[in-house]
Amino acid sequence: MTTPADHAPPGPRIPEAVHRRRWAILGVLMLSLLIVVLDNSILNVAVKTISTPAPVGLGATQSQLEWAINAYTLVFAGLLFTAGLVGDRLGRKKVLIGGLLVFGVGSAFAAESGSPDQLIGFRALMALGAAFVMPATLAVLMNVFERQEQPKAIGIWAGGVGLAIAIGPITGGVLLDHFWWGSVFLINVPIVIIALVLMFWLVPDSRDPRPGRIDPVGVVLSVVGLVLLVYGIIKGGELADFTDAKVLATIAAGLAVLAGFVIFEMRSDHPSLDVTYFKNKVFSAAMAAIALVFFALMGVTFFSVFYTQSVRGYSPLQSGLLLLPLAVAQMIFAPRARLVVDRFGNKATTAGGLVLIAATLGAFATFEADTPIWILEIVFFLMGFGMAHIMTPTSVVIMQALPREKAGSASALSNTFRQVGGALGIAVLGSVLSTSYRNGVEGKLGSLPPGLRETAGESIEATLGVAAKLGAQGKALVTPANDAFLHAMHTTALCGAGVALIGAVVVALFLPGKPPAGQQGDREQELVVAGE
Incomplete structure (x- = not known):
């Protein structure tokens, strides 16, 4: 069986002048990607502050906090595929510029939100812009780099995600230590302006020369x-x-x-979508791997902030710094993952990364309130190492499976699977965390009035908030709350580890192994062999 790319006419050639600027163009694309990813990582650090009553925060409930995250996910995931199609048809540069403008306006409004509901609405507007930015960055990359350089460029692009993961929490922590909560959104505006200026100057436009009729x-x-x-x-x-x-x-x-x-x-x-692409087992397995790994990781990332801030007592800035090893590992190893693929093949590299992710998630099931913090740092570093060896090879497989002129659709499909997987992870693992916590703490809340008892049982933050209001009487709730949260975290982490292992099995069954020596570097032939 051949891949869809085998029968597709080659895409339009990019002028040589553009190729000479390809690394500068990649830098601009990474800057655009940075703000989309950075915004979510900043918000993860800021959730505790936003939940604080005014004037410090907005007094958002646990449900409102989840919707501040989920509104973004809902709009982003819902429009990614359409955004990729629009970019292929109208031109990726136009879509990038329009998406950045909408994202910047949404960020400015979000910073001035007067209520949790307003914040949720403006986060949705930001997601509308981000949905058009994310697939276009990878689509432009595929059009300015030749095939042999694409794995290296995609590795650097994936490393940019690690950079955003690193900068986001640290930047958010610094801003929250010195400014009001809205500054974590306002910081996006100058980055958008810089990205727009560079984009007008450097980035070429590209589109599908034969998009066909609108669907x-x-x-x-x-x-x-x-x-x-x-x-x-x-x-x-x-x-x-x-x-x-x-x-x-x-x-x-x-x-x-x-x-x-x-x-x-x-x-x-x-x-709009040639569904025969999914007949290629390699393409489908790579999509499944991305969805499953983000299912496992997103739910765990959500509770790790509460572990470090609520249970361990770290500030938002300190909590952000604790994530630095994860980001540094991804930044270092994502651009080099292609070398591991060349030596061991896609199957061993990606399956090994998923097994490592499962092991690091399993490690969370052993963490207690007094676990040495250096152990957490090692686990985060290994998690970033594993992610680097999943994201780069799967992204290369997906993007090279489709013809160049369909790069926007390929990128959009990949990101759609990632977002749906992540949404499932937050929802399902968040549900496991919430249910397990309530079951663990409700027996310790008997001394509270009925109204407070229900409020205190919602989450560890709610329990600690009630405890703080009760003064000396509330101190007795702190230890049971921590114990209940730790037990819930252990259960959730093991569920995430199980999902990552399922991903490893899918990859081991369907991704290709190391190609014969004569086919090293021939990615397209590798896909053909695997799809038979």
Whole structure:
């Protein structure tokens, strides 16, 4: 069996002048990527501050905090695929510029939010912009680099994610130590301005030379299906009950619409998505690996902030600095992961990365309130090392499986799977964390009035907040709250580790091994062999 790329005519050549500037262009693309990823990593550090009552924060509840994150995820995941199609059709540079402008405006409004509901709305606006930025960065990269340089460029691009992970929490911690909570969003505005100036100057435009007719039915079905699916997942996590009738109905409706989308695309003579791409086992396995690893990681990342700040007592800045080893490892090893792939093949590299991720998540199940902090730092470093050896090879496989002129669609598909996987991780693992915590702490809240008892049982932050209001009487709640959270964290971490191991099995079964010596560096031939 051959890959879709085998029968596709080559994409339009990029002028040599552009190729000479390709590394500078990559820098601009990484700057654009930086703000999209940085914003979420900053918010993870700021959630505790935003939950504090005014004037320090907005007094957001646990549910509102989750929706400040989930509103972004919902819009971002719902529009990624459509955004990739728009970029392929209208031009990636135009889409990048428009997306950055919307993201910058949304950031400025979010910084001035007067209530949690306003913040949720402006986060959705930011996601609208980000949905057009993310796939376009990788699509432009694929068009300014020749095939043999693409793995190296993608590795550096993936390392940029690590840079954002590092800068985000540290920057957020510094800002929260010196300014008001809104500064974590306002910081995006000058970065957007710099990125726009450089983009006008350096980045060439590119598009699909033969995009075909518009497929409005396919576009609508993809957006509606993804939004319904992600909303149902998020709602199930919020209610901590995936058996709720409304949750099941919403998820089922989303899956039904997406099934209708696939059937429509198979029968269409001008589809938005050529579903035959998924007949390639390598392409599909790489997509599954990305979804599963982000499922495992996103849920764990969410609770690690509460572990370091609520249980361990670190400040937002200190909590951000603790994540530095994870980001540094990804920055160092993502650009070099292609060398490991050349030596051991995609299968061994990616499966090894997933097994390592499972082991690091399992390590969280051993953490207590007094675990030496250097152990946490080693675990974060190994987690970043594992991520570097998953993201780079899977991204290369996915992007090189499709013809160059479809780069926006390929990038959008990859990011859609990642976002849906991440949303599932936060919802499902968040539900496990929330349910386990409530079950563990409710027996210790008997001395509280009924109203306070229900509030205190929502989360560790809610319990500690009630304890602080009660003064000396509330001190007796701190230890039970920490114990209940640690038990819930252990359970959640083991669930995440199990999902990562499933990903390793999928990769071991379907990704290609090391190619014969004569085919080293021939990525396309590797995909053909694997797809047979």
